[in-house]
Amino acid sequence: MKVVELFGGIGAIRKAYINSKIPFEIVDYVEIDKNCVKSYNALFNENYEPRSVCNYSLPDKKIDLLMHGSPCQDFSRIGEKLGGKKGSGTRSSLLFETIRIIEEKQDKPRLVIWENVKGVLDKNMRTSFFYYLKEMKRLGYETKYEILNSMNFGIPLRFYVSTL
Numbered sequence: 143m144k145v146v147e148l149f150g151g152i153g154a155i156r157k158a159y160i161n162s163k164i165p166f167e168i169v170d171y172v173e174i175d176k177n178c179v180k181s182y183n184a185l186f187n188e189n190y191e192p193r194s195v196c197n198y199s200l201p202d203k204k205i206d207l208l209m210h211g212s213p214c215q216d217f218s219r220i221g222e223k224l225g226g227k228k229g230s231g232t233r234s235s236l237l238f239e240t241i242r243i244i245e246e247k248q249d250k251p252r253l254v255i256w257e258n259v260k261g262v263l264d265k266n267m268r269t270s271f272f273y274y275l276k277e278m279k280r281l282g283y284e285t286k287y288e289i290l291n292s293m294n295f296g297i298p299l300r301f302y303v304s305t306l
């Protein structure tokens with residue numbers, strides 16, 4: 143699996159790959175927070191610099207899996223619930239940068255996994271999520287989503303998987 147991690151944080155996804163013993167190669171990692179990048183580099187012996195997904199383009203290489211755990215604060219039930227409407231400028235609206243990034247690549251990743259919080263399905267939030275699904279369909283993906291109980295996996299994440 144050749145993997146790109148957008149909003150890569152401290153690399154929980156990479157750690158999950160390691161734990162599950164699935165062979166993988168990280169093609170690229172994008173994260174804006176310098177302390178996250180520092181942790182990631184220390185954990186995985188890498189040398190990435192902080193950078194933003196805004197204006198980012200995928201490398202001209204084959205990519206099997208694109209991971210994007212975009213910011214959840216504005217969808218979260220314990221936040222201000224600003225939402226993630228495209229173009230709204232909220233942190234959660236960065237979700238739509240991923241759509242741009244995929245759209246710009248001719249040889250699209252076969253799989254896309256988005257992880258986020260349960261709140262994206264709340265009545266006042268889900269318009270953004272359904273718009274995301276619509277955009278993924280437009281790009282040729284079939285998407286399945288599920289709320290997972292992290293207790294059953296030992297990890298505090300939820301996944302939404304799209305396949306081409």
Ligand SMILES: C[S@@+](CC[C@H](N)C(=O)[O-])C[C@H]1O[C@@H](n2cnc3c(N)ncnc32)[C@H](O)[C@@H]1O
Pocket residue numbers: 148149150151152153154155172173174175178193194195196211212213214236
């Ligand atoms: C929900 S967390 C993802 C956590 C990640 N899955 C991990 O394993 O740590 C969202 C991440 O997006 C990062 N982020 C926020 N804005 C960003 C941007 N413009 N470009 C890249 N990363 C960004 C945050 O710093 C944060 O680490």
